[in-house]
Amino acid sequence: MTIRMEKQADKLLLAPEGRLDTVTAPELEKTIKENLDGVTALTFDLADLEYVSSAGLRVLLSAQKAMNGQGEMKLCNVNETIMEIFEVTGFSDILTIE
Amino acid sequence: MKEKKASFWKRFRERLTPDPMFHETEVQANRLGGLMLLCSGIILVLILILVETGIFPLQGAFMRAAIIRALAEITILLVVCKIFKNDTWWLKPLLIVGMVIVYALLDSMLTHKAAILMVLPVVFSSRYFSRRLTIFTSLFTTVVFLFSAIWGATHGFINLNIVTMEEGTRMVATGGFLGDAIQNVLNLDKTAGDKMLIGNTLLYDYLPKWLMFSIVSVISCNIAHRGRDLVVTQHEKDVKSARIESELDLATRIQADMLPNIYPPFPDRHEFDIYATMDPAKEVGGDFYDFFLVDKDHLCMVMADVSGKGVPAALFMMASKIILANNAMMGKSPAQILADTNAAICSNNREEMFVTVWLGILEISTGKLTAANAGHEYPILKAPDGSYEIVKDKHGFVIGAMSGAKYQEYTLDLTPGSKLFLYTDGVPEATAEGDEMFGIERTLEALNQAADLAPVDTLKAIRGAVDAFVKDAEQFDDLTMLSFEYKGKE
Structure with a gap:
């Protein structure tokens, strides 16, 4: 998996590509942890994400919880497959999806 | 007396038998020793051919005898390795001692032409990952090569650099040993000539060679020691991962038993x-x-x-x-x-x-x-x-x-x-x-x-x-x- 990252002052954009599963989730978790200091607007661009497993959802949940304390987090370009996973797991209720 | 002898033999055997974790390493090292000897044998055959065809300007009869002796020894060692499949406790000392003798034999005739022969056994011994064995090999090589240097000074390939001659001296090959020719030129008798050759060889040839050799020995000792550390660490890791595996296996069964499965x-x-x-x-x-x-x-x-x-x-x-x-x-x-x-x-x-x-x-x-x-x-x-x-x-x-x-x-x-x-x-x-x-x-x-x-x-x-x-x-x-x-x- 590759993660595209754009950081401008307090804005952070992350675009994971490929599959976000048990193998790749720790990589995204690490990237988030290292770059989240002082960020008030976190955006995930999921246009090129093919699949999210429960391990991937856990990383998104951690990020959401961290951002609850310091700003806003939103997801954009969520495709149909990923949206279905968010709906089934109830994640669509707690995430801001555009 | 007999009992004491038996216990010495037993101790000797125990000391040479590797710890089970080094068994595989030792077999591989024995195989490497065999390979080194085989390569040496091939090179010797090539030299023999070159000498026989006259491409190498060496004293034919003398070389031939030495090469054939070395080849015979190599063959015996290789056959022993093959018979015991590289896997018996006394192969290690046999290979080391045999190798030192074979190379010393070659050294005694090639003398300064093949200075590198001296370091081969000690470098090889480091593969056994035992510092003690490498130190032994180093000392043994020092002694055996000292004898080969003395012998080589009068019988081997003569190093003209160690002979002081007046400027303008002309030498004429007479078909005999080159050493004899030099003695004639310098007007020395046989004993005084040999003495001069041996003394100069030890001082100008053996000593610098040995100093370089000692550096290689120290490096080999370090390699042996480090190799031992690595094998021990790897072994500990293996034991640990085997334990984790068996624990995971048990965990799998415990987890399966937690779910209704009857x-x-x-x-x-x-x-x-x-x-x-x-x-x-x-x-x-x-x-x-x-x-x-x-x-x-x-x-x-x-x-x-x-x-x-x-x-x-x-x-x-x-x-x-x-x-x-x-x-x-x-x-x-x-x-x-x-x-x-x-x-x-x-x-x-x-x-x-x-x-x-x-x-x-x-x-x-x-x-x-x-x-x-x-x-x-x-x-x-x-x-x-x-x-x-x-x-x-x-x-x-x-x-x-x-x-x-x-x-x-x-x-x-x-x-x-x-x-x-x-x-x-x-x-x-x-x-x-x-x-x-x-x-x-x-x-x-x-x-x-x-x-x-x-x-x-x-x-x-x-x-x-x-x-x-x-x-x-x-x-x-x-x-x-x-x-x-x-x-x-x-």
């Missing part, structure tokens, strides 16, 4: 039939199913999937399963069970693990199934005369992620002949080579083909369909399924 589970209940399986992707998994009677008329069924896989998921799964079952046994409603379980897990969950749960309680006498879903896959239901269809139930949020989550209940009416299929995402997301997933459509198709089968055979059929789809691709996610058939009162 069939039929309720031999005296004929109103329903139930069967479930869990196949973790790793040794232990995060999926689980559960079913138990809350009271005589209520059967609780659970299908759940913990985030992630392996040991962390398995630990979390154990806790989740117990908390769910405890709450259910108190006679609470499904929504309440999920809410209370969520509260209990959220109270201390810093790792932010979560679990998706579908939980249903069936009133056995009426067939009324009350269920709640915390972020789990949709259940699949088959009416007695219909086909398997997804029940798009109302989803709550996964358990363990947010304190205070509320869950909604819904009811399904099962009539005799109704079948329920519960599963985790491992089934629709089973992935074949090329990232194609099994998908919910194929799951439904496989279920409908197995519509008439009893629960145990239904699961076998689905598993068969999944296996046929993924073929040789590695099982990536835990694969857990439960099949339930409601028969009603007989």
Whole structure:
């Protein structure tokens, strides 16, 4: 998996590509942890994400919880497959999806 | 006296027999020794040919004898290695001693032309990863090569640099030893000539060679020592990983035993039939199913999937399963069970693990199934005369992620002949080579083909369909399924 990252002052954009599963989730978790200091607007661009497993959802949940304390987090370009996973797991209720 | 001798021999043998962890290393080192000797033998044959054809301007008869002697020794050593398959305790000293002697023999005739011969045995000895052996080899080489230097000074390839001659001296080859010619030129008698040659050889040839050799010896000692450390560390790691493996193996069995796996589970209940399986992707998994009677008329069924896989998921799964079952046994409603379980897990969950749960309680006498879903896959239901269809139930949020989550209940009416299929995402997301997933459509198709089968055979059929789809691709996610058939009162 590759993660595209754009950081401008307090804005952070992350675009994971490929599959976000048990193998790749720790990589995204690490990237988030290292770059989240002082960020008030976190955006995930999921246009090129093919699949999210429960391990991937856990990383998104951690990020959401961290951002609850310091700003806003939103997801954009969520495709149909990923949206279905968010709906089934109830994640669509707690995430801001555009 | 005899006894003492035997005990010395025994001690000698014990000292040379390697620790079991070094056994393989030693066999490999013996093989390397054999290879070195074989290469040396080939080079000797080449030299012999060059000498015989006159390309190498050496004293033929003398060289021939030395080379043939060395070749004979090499052959014997190689044959011994072959016979004992490089695997006997006395091969190590034999190879080292044999190698030193072979190379010393060559050194005595080639003298300064092949200074590198001296370092070969000591470099080789470092491969045994024993500093003591390398030190022994170094000392032994020092002594043996001292003799070969003395012998070589008068009988070997003479080093003209060590002979002081007046400017303008002309030498004429006479067909004899070059040393004799020099003695004639310098007007020395035999004894005085030999003395001069030996003295100068030791001072100008052997000493500088030995100094360089001692550097190589020190390096070899270091390599041997470091090699030993590496082998010991690797061995410790192997032992540790073997222990972890056996612990994981035990953990797998403990986890399997935590789930109801004796069939039929309720031999005296004929109103329903139930069967479930869990196949973790790793040794232990995060999926689980559960079913138990809350009271005589209520059967609780659970299908759940913990985030992630392996040991962390398995630990979390154990806790989740117990908390769910405890709450259910108190006679609470499904929504309440999920809410209370969520509260209990959220109270201390810093790792932010979560679990998706579908939980249903069936009133056995009426067939009324009350269920709640915390972020789990949709259940699949088959009416007695219909086909398997997804029940798009109302989803709550996964358990363990947010304190205070509320869950909604819904009811399904099962009539005799109704079948329920519960599963985790491992089934629709089973992935074949090329990232194609099994998908919910194929799951439904496989279920409908197995519509008439009893629960145990239904699961076998689905598993068969999944296996046929993924073929040789590695099982990536835990694969857990439960099949339930409601028969009603007989």
